[in-house]
Amino acid sequence: MNKIGIGIDYSNVCKDYNTMYLDRDNTDKETIVCMTQVVEWLKALLNEMVETYNYRIYRMNQDTPVAIEDVAHRRFLFYSLEKEMLMQTFVVQGNPIAYDTLTQWAENAQDGMLIQNDAEGEGLFFYLEENSPLHHWLKEKLNHFSLEDVPFDA
DSSP: OOEEEEEEEGGGTOTTSOGGGOBTTOOOHHHHHHHHHHHHHHHHHHHHHHHHHTOEEEETTOOSEEOHHHHSSHHHHSBBTTTBOOOOEEEEESSOOOOSSHHHHHHHOOSOEEEEEOTTSSEEEEEEETTSHHHHHHHHHTTTSOEEEEOOOO
16 A cells, blocks of 8 residues: 655645745734635535545544544644644544554555644645545545645655
8 A cells, every 4th residue: 555645735725825924823814814715725625525435534543533623723724933833643534543653544544544734834734545536536626736745754
C-alpha cells in the first residue's frame, strides 16, 4: 500500500488575499473574509466526503468521533501570533480505530485519510492510499486547485 500526500495552500480558496498572513486572532475584514471562506470550503468538502463514503472523523489517537466543525475551525486551520500553532492530526475513516503513531496508521488503515494542519497555518495536508476511490474522488473535487505532492513520512 502506497500512502501519498496532497498539500493544499489556502490561496486556492482565497484568490485575492496573501494567505501567508492569516492570523486567527486578526480581526481585519480581509482576513476574516478569507478565513471564513476556508472554513466553509473545508466544511463543505468534509460533509460531502463523509456522506459519500459513510465516514466519520476522529482524532488520530481516539476512537470517539468529532464534529466536522472541530476540523473546519480556525484553531485547527490557522496560525496565531500569540498562541502559535497547535499541530493536530485527524483521521477520516469508516471504523472507529485509534492509532498511536503515523506508522501504525500507515500500516493498518484500510480506507479514509489523515488530515494534518500546516505548521505555518498556510494550508492542509491530506494523506491517503494512492489510486484509491477516495484519492480519485478527492482529485476530482480539487481539480481546479494547484495541489502539491508531499511525501508521507511516518
